Amino acid sequence: xxxxxxxxxxxxxxxxxxxxxxxxxxxxxxxxxxxxxxxxxxxxxxxxxxxxxxxxxxxxxxxxxxxxxxxxxxxxxxxxxxxxxxxxxxxxxxxxxxxxxxxxxxxxxxxxxxxxxxxxxxxxxxxxxxxxxxxxxxxxxxxxxxxxxxxxxxxxxxxxxxxxxxxxxxxxxxxxxxxxxxxxxxxxxxxxxxxxxxxxxxxxxxxxxxxxxxxxxxxxxxxxxxxxxxxxxxxxxxxxxxxxxxxxxxxxxxxxxxxxxxxxxxxxxxxxxxxxxxxxxxxxxxxxxxxxxxxxxxxxxxxxxxxxxxxxxxxxxxxxxxxxxxxxxxxxxxxxxxxxxxxxxxxxxxxxxxxxxxx
Amino acid sequence: xxxxxxxxxxxxxxxxxxxxxxxxxxxxxxxxxxxxxxxxxxxxxxxxxxxxxxxxxxxxxxxxxxxxxxxxxxxxxxxxxxxxxxxxxxxxxxxxxxxxxxxxxxxxxxxxxxxxxxxxxxxxxxxxxxxxxxxxxxxxxxxxxxxxxxxxxxxxxxxxxxxxxxxxxxxxxxxxxxxxxxxxxxxxxxxxxxxxxxxxxxxxxxxxxxxxxxxxxxxxxxxxxxxxxxxxxxxxxxxxxxxxxxxxxxxxxxxxxxxxxxxxxxxxxxxxxxxxxxxxxxxxxxxxxxxxxxxxxxxxxxxxxxxxxxxxxxxxxxxxxxxxxxxxxxxxxxxxxxxxxxxxxxxxxxxxxxxxxxx
Numbered sequence: 228x229x230x231x232x233x234x235x236x237x238x239x240x241x242x243x244x245x246x247x248x249x250x251x252x253x254x255x256x257x258x259x260x261x262x263x264x265x266x267x268x269x270x271x272x273x274x275x276x277x278x279x280x281x282x283x284x285x286x287x288x289x290x291x292x293x294x295x296x297x298x299x300x301x302x303x304x305x306x307x308x309x310x311x312x313x314x315x316x317x318x319x320x321x322x323x324x325x326x327x328x329x330x331x332x333x334x335x336x337x338x339x340x341x342x343x344x345x346x347x348x349x350x351x352x353x354x355x356x357x358x359x360x361x362x363x364x365x366x367x368x369x370x371x372x373x374x375x376x377x378x379x380x381x382x383x384x385x386x387x388x389x390x391x392x393x394x395x396x397x398x399x400x401x402x403x404x405x406x407x408x409x410x411x412x413x414x415x416x417x418x419x420x421x422x423x424x425x426x427x428x429x430x431x432x433x434x435x436x437x438x439x440x441x442x443x444x445x446x447x448x449x450x451x452x453x454x455x456x457x458x459x460x461x462x463x464x465x466x467x468x469x470x471x472x473x474x475x476x477x478x479x480x481x482x483x484x485x486x487x488x489x490x491x492x493x494x495x496x497x498x499x500x501x502x503x504x505x506x507x508x509x510x511x512x513x514x515x516x517x518x519x520x521x522x523x524x525x526x527x528x529x530x531x532x533x534x535x536x537x538x539x540x541x542x543x544x545x546x547x548x549x550x551x552x553x554x555x556x557x558x559x560x561x562x563x564x565x566x567x568x569x570x571x572x573x574x575x576x577x578x579x580x581x582x583x584x585x586x
Numbered sequence: 587x588x589x590x591x592x593x594x595x596x597x598x599x600x601x602x603x604x605x606x607x608x609x610x611x612x613x614x615x616x617x618x619x620x621x622x623x624x625x626x627x628x629x630x631x632x633x634x635x636x637x638x639x640x641x642x643x644x645x646x647x648x649x650x651x652x653x654x655x656x657x658x659x660x661x662x663x664x665x666x667x668x669x670x671x672x673x674x675x676x677x678x679x680x681x682x683x684x685x686x687x688x689x690x691x692x693x694x695x696x697x698x699x700x701x702x703x704x705x706x707x708x709x710x711x712x713x714x715x716x717x718x719x720x721x722x723x724x725x726x727x728x729x730x731x732x733x734x735x736x737x738x739x740x741x742x743x744x745x746x747x748x749x750x751x752x753x754x755x756x757x758x759x760x761x762x763x764x765x766x767x768x769x770x771x772x773x774x775x776x777x778x779x780x781x782x783x784x785x786x787x788x789x790x791x792x793x794x795x796x797x798x799x800x801x802x803x804x805x806x807x808x809x810x811x812x813x814x815x816x817x818x819x820x821x822x823x824x825x826x827x828x829x830x831x832x833x834x835x836x837x838x839x840x841x842x843x844x845x846x847x848x849x850x851x852x853x854x855x856x857x858x859x860x861x862x863x864x865x866x867x868x869x870x871x872x873x874x875x876x877x878x879x880x881x882x883x884x885x886x887x888x889x890x891x892x893x894x895x896x897x898x899x900x901x902x903x904x905x906x907x908x909x910x911x912x913x914x915x916x917x918x919x920x921x922x923x924x925x926x927x928x929x930x931x932x933x934x935x936x937x938x939x940x941x942x943x944x945x
Contacts, residue, residue, distance in 0.1 A: 229610045237611045237824065248607040248828055251588045252596045252781060254904065287783050288647050288806065289823035295806045321805035416824060422611060424646050424783050424826030446680035447647065447654045448807070464648035465596065465775060467783030467826065469607055545613060 230545040233574060235364040235521045236394060237416035237423050238564040244421060247476045248469040255468065261460040267471055268457065270478035271427065274397070274486055278404050280433075284457050285474070286426045287467040290393040290414035292448070293428055294318045297358065297389040298325030300438045300450035301410060306356040307332065307348050309340035309370065312363035313550055318391055322358060330354070336553065337366045337523075339516045342374045349383055355437075356387045361406075362395035365550035367523025367559060368512035369399070376407020387437050393417060396427065397481065398493040398520040398563045409434040410450075415470065418493070418520060419477055420564025425470040430454065493519045496562035496571045500524075503575045507584050511557045520563040523549070525556070530582055532558045538581045544574050589904040592933060594723040594880045595753055596775035596782050597923040603780060606835045607828035614827065620819040626830055627816065629837035630786065633756070633845055637763050639792075643816050644833070645785045646826040649752040649773035651807070652787055653677045656717065656748040657684030659797045659809035660769060665715040666691065666707055668699035668729065671722035672909055677750055681717060689713070695912065696725045696882075698875045701733045708742055714796075715746045720765075721754035724909035726882025726918060727871035728758070735766020746796050752776060755786065756840065757852040757879040757922045768793040769809075774829065777852070777879060778836055779923025784829040789813065852878045855921035855930045859883075862934045866943050870916045879922040882908070884915070889941055891917045897940045903933050 232239045253259050271283035286292055298321055305328040308319030316331075323329040332340050332348055345357060357379060361372050372390055379388050389410040392401050396411070398418030403411045410430045416423035430450060438450045446452070447464065456463045481489060497519035504510050504524040511523040526532055532548050532555050539546055549557035562571050579586060591598045612618050630642035645651055657680055664687040667678030675690075682688040691699050691707055704716060716738060720731050731749055738747050748769040751760050755770070757777030762770045769789045775782035789809060797809045805811070806823065815822045840848060856878035863869050863883040870882040885891055891907050891914050898905055908916035921930050938945060 230612075232611055232613065234613050237613065237827065240611050242608065245608040245610070245828075248781075249601065249604040251604070252591055252599050252775070253589075254591065254593050254596065254906075255782070257904075288651075289825070291823040292647075292806045295804045298804065317805070324802060324808065325804050326802035414824060416611070422607075422826065422828040423614070423824040424829060443683060443685035445654045445657065445684050445807070446676070447651045448804070449683065464650040465773060465782040466648070467781065467829075468596065469604075469781040469828070470783060470826075545616075547613075 228543055230540050230543055232545050233561050233566070234545055234547040235559055235561040236414070238420050238561055239566070240420055240422055241565050244473050244477055247473040248422070250469070250472045252468060255465050256461065263475070264471065265460040267475045267478065268460070270475070270482060274478060274481055275429065276402050277429065281403055281429050281431045282454055282457060284428050284430070284453050285462070285466065285471065286428065286453065287424065287462070287464065288426050289423060290391070290412055290426045293391070293412035293426060294321035295325060295448045296450050297356070297410060298322040298327055299448040300441060300444045301356055301387055301389055301434060302327040303355040303437070303441060304328060305330065305353050306358055307345065307354040309345065309357070309359040311339055311366065311368055311370065312336050312360065313365035314391065314393070315360035315363055318358050318360060337368055337511050338513045339368050339370045342371060342378045345375050346378055346382070349386070354386060356389060358389050360391040361401070362392070362399060362518050362520055364394045364521050365553070366512055367510070367518045367521045369395070369516050369518045371516070372408065373406045380407050387434055394520055394563070395518070398489065400490045403429045403431070415474060418563045419474065421470060421473045421477055424467050425474060492567065493563065495568050496566060497522060499568055499571055500560055500562060500575065520561065522560045522562065523557050524560070526558060535578065535581055539574070539577055542577050544577060546574070587902055589899050589902055591904050592920050592925070593904055593906040594918055594920040595773070597779050597920055598925065599779055599781055600924050603832050603836055606832040607781070609828070609831045611827060614824050615820065622834070623830065624819040626834045626837065627819070629834070629841060633837060633840055634788065635761050636788065640762055640788050640790045641813055641816060643787050643789070643812055644821070644825065644830065645787065645812065646783065646821070646823065647785050648782060649750070649771055649785045652750070652771035652785060653680035654684060654807045655809050656715070656769060657681040657686055658807040659800060659803045660715055660746055660748055660793060661686040662714040662796070662800060663687060664689065664712055665717055666704065666713040668704065668716070668718040670698055670725065670727055670729065671695050671719065672724035673750065673752070674719035674722055677717050677719060696727055696870050697872045698727050698729045701730060701737045704734050705737055705741070708745070713745060715748060717748050719750040720760070721751070721758060721877050721879055723753045723880050724912070725871055726869070726877045726880045728754070728875050728877045730875070731767065732765045739766050746793055753879055753922070754877070757848065759849045762788045762790070774833060777922045778833065780829060780832045780836055783826050784833060851926065852922065854927050855925060856881060858927055858930055859919055859921060859934065879920065881919045881921065882916050883919070885917060894937065894940055898933070898936055901936050903936060905933070
């Protein structure tokens with residue numbers, strides 16, 4: 228039996244979108260492709276209300292490639308990396324593995340790095356880039372990206388702000404100019420509700436200016452080459468054409484639903500889940516910083532999460548155990564993409580029944 | 587009207603394979619995924635007769651990512667790069683853009699770099715890696731990889747041989763151990779006849795040993811992390827699950843056809859095309875080094891290639907003009923993947939008719 232996915236990703240993909248992947252192939256250097264791809268990036272620009280100084284792109288990769296792109300093409304010498312979970316840590320470690328200095332501001336899992344903590348470190352000087360993870364899928368914590376963005380714009384205008392929006396973009400409210408970010412990227416298997424294999428990213432002119440001064444950007448990780456090809460509505464390397472068809476259709480759906488409504492739907496799903504969690508358990512993340520796409524719930528009653536995952540699986544739903552060291556101590560419900568409040572209520576009811584929780 | 591693709595890639599993909607992309611999503615950290623993925627890599631190992639010292643993998647990327655992987659994870663300090671066309675040159679340039687020294691052995695487009703030329707350069711010392719492109723899609727030239735491989739094994743056992751097999755793997759005869767290569771990689775949109783978005787690669791223990799001593803390999807470009815995750819039949823980053831389903835089905839088809847038969851079929855298609863070309867025109871590549879997957883034909887009669895491409899398009903076929911500076915001077919027919927001799931004859935007949943060539 229197929230289990231409908233409520234893990235923090237990949238999320239469930241409906242058959243209409245899956246079938247968009249079956250279009251016959253076309254050449255990626257053809258005029259037909261360029262016209263099609265210009266439509267896709269045009270829809271991205273529209274949905275995310277991109278001002279002229281921001282440009283959209285896609286890469287044939289997971290979102291993680293962008294950790295490397297930031298490490299190779301954006302960080303000059305020294306980055307300040309906000310670390311509050313497994314994915315923000317990986318971002319920081321990859322920047323370091325690209326041969327750049329990466330200083331961590333590390334807080335306990337579940338907490339978020341606050342603007343004042345960033346300000347304090349930046350005052351010591353010498354940082355050319357700040358990295359942050361908007362939505363820490365490992366802990367369900369939502370970082371105050373816009374507040375940090377405002378701080379940087381005001382006091383550190385030469386610092387580039389590169390943000391992982393992998394599990395928040397297009398579910399949470401992620402307009403790059405409102406967030407004050409220079410580079411923002413995501414994977415398609417989260418709130419875009421597509422199969423994995425494609426990343427969506429935005430960069431502004433400041434980020435591209437910065438890249439021009441950096442040596443050894445590589446090929447696949449060269450942000451300048453990516454946006455150079457965007458000018459002719461192509462990609463430097465053969466793209467995943469099937470997934471671009473699926474993305475195109477998804478963007479049609481999203482533009483029809485409208486972003487404010489998509490955001491509201493995700494917020495509603497999160498609020499239902501949080502309310503349920505607070506009644507029986509507790510939310511894992513710091514109060515006020517709960518993700519609206521992935522709820523991470525503290526297993527305060529000490530139930531057997533592995534058993535729950537198994538039993539929910541028998542009912543056709545797949546949720547996530549806690550990540551790494553948080554396994555059994557927490558469990559995670561990803562409510563993103565095609566999911567609605569009705570679906571989430573059904574899943575929570577199933578948990579009530581399995582664990583015998585009073586309604 | 588859909589045009590059946592005979593460009594040098596992407597190639598035509600039949601609907602059975604396209605539909606394999608519509609399986610519902612599963613979690614990439616689930617046991618179900620690992621069992622499935624172990625099956626895929628097991629089939630790759632079987633088809634390519636991998637001895638124990640070689641391991642197969644896939645990456646969610648175009649084949650080009652492997653230029654970066656070689657540049658970041660394999661080249662220590664100085665590579666000798668065989669350059670005989672646009673793609674081998676790009677390989678060399680990307681190695682250089684990874685901050686490593688890349689010396690070119692450059693020959694005229696259409697020619698190939700011979701083992702004695704490699705030997706002469708290697709004698710000067712100091713090279714830790716040799717790069718080569720097995721099948722130069724821009725010129726239709728097929729490099730003598732196995733001969734160079736033998737030379738390296740015999741006289742330069744510490745040198746790693748990294749070969750781009752993007753448009754040859756699984757059509758031409760590309761068993762990595764027979765070729766004497768340490769790293770071999772390809773894209774799925776060529777002879778595997780899948781949509782683009784996935785790369786297939788093989789590396790041996792020598793290559794992985796080499797990588798251990800190299801700093802700043804990055805994340806997405808770290809060959810050691812890729813093969814570390816292979817041990818548990820996973821990928822370090824969320825993979826393109828849809829394309830892995832398609833690859834799995836394709837490998838079933840290929841194992842049923844058997845590799846010797848697949849190779850014979852590609853050779854037959856090349857021979858028919860070459861014979862036709864020699865009758866009316868001439869082959870572009872150096873005699874004896876013609877590709878068996880992409881025929882590059884010299885336009886000796888000075889016909890209008892752009893017009894031919896257009897008129898063939900009206901008949902439902904898409905072939906390629908010459909690459910870059912070879913446009914109009916040559917034209918290219920990609921005969922790979924699902925194509926058969928009957929299909930190729932049909933296309934050549936159509937060219938006969940359009941250009942009024944006597945049979």
